[in-house]
Amino acid sequence: MNTIERSYPPRDGLRLWRLRQVTAFKCSRCGEGKLSRLIASDKSEAHLYCNGCYGELVSEQNLVRWPIEVRDEGFGVVDGATSDRRE
Numbered sequence: 606m607n608t609i610e611r612s613y614p615p616r617d618g619l620r621l622w623r624l625r626q627v628t629a630f631k632c633s634r635c636g637e638g639k640l641s642r643l644i645a646s647d648k649s650e651a652h653l654y655c656n657g658c659y660g661e662l663v664s665e666q667n668l669v670r671w672p673i674e675v676r677d678e679g680f681g682v683v684d685g686a687t688s689d690r691r692e
């Protein structure tokens with residue numbers, strides 16, 4: 606059973622969670638299978654998004670920069686374009 610280690614404040618209907626364990630899921634935006642501790646969702650939780658798409662979605666909406674220091678500790682997340690984006 607996965608547990609939520611930290612939840613981040615919603616940004617324009619998108620929520621982001623950091624889980625205690627790496628979890629496999631399919632991103633509803635890019636359609637890729639992901640393996641990560643960071644999972645975002647929309648308000649209804651009907652769609653899950655990877656951390657990369659979350660960063661793009663919030664920046665597309667002219668909200669603040671990717672606010673979280675992303676470190677997935679070598680579990681093979683390949684969103685290199687967004688993982689360096691931090692405060």
Ligand SMILES: [Zn+2]
Pocket residue numbers: 632633634635636637654655656657658659
């Ligand atoms: Zn994605």
